[in-house]
Amino acid sequence: MTDFLATAYRTHAAGSLRAADAGNPVSVAGWVHRRRDLGGIVFLDLRDREGIVQVSFDPSWTPAEVLAEARRLGAEDVVRVDGTVFPRIHGQLNEALETGEIEVRATGLEVLTRAEPLPIQVDYAADEELPGEDLRLRYRYLDLRRPGLLRNFVIRHRAAQAARAYLSQQGFLEVETPLLTRPTPEGARDFLVPSRMHPGEFYALPQSPQIYKQLLMVSGFDRYFQIAKCLRDEDLRADRQPEFTQIDAEMAFVDEDDVFRVAEGLMAAIFREVAGVELETPFPQITFAESMARYGTDKPDLRxxxxxxxxxxxxxxxxxxxxxxxxxxxxxxxxxxxxxxxxxxxxxxxxxxxxxxxxxxxxxxxxxxxxxxxxxxxxxxxxxxxxxxxxxxxxxxxxxxxxxxxxxxxxxxxxxxxxxxxxxxxxxxxxxxxxxxxxDTTRHAWLWVTEFPVFDWDAEHERLVYAHNPFSMPEDGAVQAVLDATREGTPGAEAARALYAMGLRSRAYDAVYNGNELASGSVRIHLPAVQQAVFTALGMDPDEVRAKFGFLLEAYRYGAPPHAGFAFGFDRLVMLLAGAGSLRDVVAFPKTTSARALFEEAPTAIADAQLRDVHVQVRAPGA
RNA sequence: GGGGGCGUAGCUUAGCGGCUCAAAGCGCCGGACUGUCUCUCCGGAGAUCGCGGGUUCGAAUCCCGCCGCUCUCGCCA
CATH class of the missing domain: 3.30.1360.30 (GAD-like domain)
Incomplete structure (x- = not known):
């Protein structure tokens, strides 16, 4: 099954050998997971990406100099072994290993590289505590050798591939959008990148491809998706990283049901491929108001x-x-x-x-x-x-x-x-x-929460703030209410409160899985006058709107199709599929909770000359 | 930005009513062992107890500050 792993160094992946391979001469290559030296004979657990196989060195089939070399092996040395696959004799099967029915009887051994004693181990007993997470992040490349962690990335890969296959088959085009973009006027803090060519000006890294995907709808791409990196400069949590990945998608000429059908199909494909689980579709739907009334939250766990x-x-x-x-x-x-x-x-x-x-x-x-x-x-x-x-x-x-x-x-x-x-x-x-x-931990309780409010009330500043997303289309009746309320510009505190009290609903929705908000989306506003009115209600004057969103409103003037979309939190999805406890276990090179990369040591101070290049002067905190 | 927890050999931890307390397991090094799979057995090396300051005759242990990690509120869709 993994014969494609056959290379100049090996005929098989060590971990993929099975009873059916018995009798075959093989060459395998990998790391010394563990060695058991019984004096006259030596056992080696050889590990590669596919798993672990036992190699046995015995004078009756192993040349003396090869056996001597085997006795000198240390943990995590990289070796190549030539030998023959043999069934293990009765009573010596190892059910803990997928390769446990066989072993490789070695006739040749080549040490490819030696490993110094490791700062953290790769092999742990079931009851053994793992080293502290900071150390494991410092030596991330070693921690990733642990089969348990490696497994998460196999799951992640298969989920990504399932998503690509499904969406492609549904007519979505994968399009990349820029990483160097303009700062986001609302929402989270942006990561900023100084411009060398334009002194004093900055790019921002995208918090999401939101605007770009809407522009692609205006362009007539019809269906877009991307497995997109999103970046937000906010404080971290166990389930929050400064850079994270979304399965981002947008569709033209659709309503909620069209979006739900695709998103449900997407999840069904991923769960089928990765977990072997058939999800029940369509997912149940409840409104935001109903969810709050029945569960006190907008992401209820229905298990x-x-x-x-x-x-x-x-x-x-x-x-x-x-x-x-x-x-x-x-x-x-x-x-x-x-x-x-x-x-x-x-x-x-x-x-x-x-x-x-x-x-x-x-x-x-x-x-x-x-x-x-x-x-x-x-x-x-x-x-x-x-x-x-x-x-x-x-x-x-x-x-x-x-x-x-x-x-x-x-x-x-x-x-x-x-x-x-x-x-x-x-x-x-x-x-x-x-x-x-x-x-009931055997259940997969998906649901859609719909009809989020258009506005929330910011009591401190006596003003409206958007509840879900400022690009979400208000429901039919609500559109008129927003247009009416903003005819004379931003409503005052009194009028704003009245508008909030109307309880306007938007065509925004979340997908919730076992109490986790995994996706968010909406039918978007595609009418410039409505988008303008929503911005006005949120307190932006026309000049501000022009400066921040002018390009979007301009695009809408030239024929924007009705469109809607969603974005799934991919890391979180993989975390749940893998049963991992932390987002850091499904991200290959994650940041700590203080947003540091411990292995490559980022962020880092920059030499003055380099700062000069980008026209930036560092100011001490508080100065 | 606020609050809590943690920081003792390479790793995980014990010790924390202060003065033979620097200890154990894993790992490492050396030796023995022909069917193990957490091999077993014997022996050994290895720690300025996160950093800095203070209290004390005496601090891993008490106090203050700092740093790092982590959980969490704020923040964040």
């Missing part, structure tokens, strides 16, 4: 079913002061029925306070129903029998269940602009599902 229940009407008159405080306000009492949650210990229930606070609530309120069906817990005393029955009816709370509630303002019912606590229920939901093992 378990716990949903938010509003119990305001049932409980606001209970004999419990916190509940009574909601009457006559916009506050609501909402919570989660957690099956089997009654078995949590007092200490575990106390933890819920912190969990809820993380989500912005003042705390969590809980009751549980014991095996005898009786209600116990924080607000149990305030709930008389009649009210309890209404409560059970509303929530489905059964014996053995827990109900965890939060009181406060919720999105969609918050005209007064109070602090929203939807996130607290999201935190509680995820925390309790994990704690009680409610997550």
């Amino acid at each position: 378990y079913g716990v949903e938010i229940v509003d119990v305001t009407e049932v409980l606001q008159d209970a004999d419990f002061r916190i509940f009574q405080g909601v009457r006559g306000t916009e506050q609501r009492i909402r919570g989660l029925r957690v099956p089997g949650g009654a078995r949590l210990s007092r200490r575990e229930l106390d933890e819920l306070q912190e969990v809820a606070k993380r989500g912005g609530a003042a705390g969590a309120l809980w009751v549980k129903r014991g095996d005898d069906g009786a209600l116990a817990g924080q607000f149990a005393k305030g709930v008389d029998e009649g009210r309890a029955n209404a409560f059970y009816e509303a929530t489905g709370l059964a014996a053995g269940d827990l109900f965890a509630a939060v009181v406060g303002h919720f999105r969609g019912a918050n005209e007064g602009g109070g602090v929203e606590v939807d996130g607290a229920l999201d935190e509680l939901r995820r925390h309790l599902a994990r704690k009680l093992d409610l997550v």
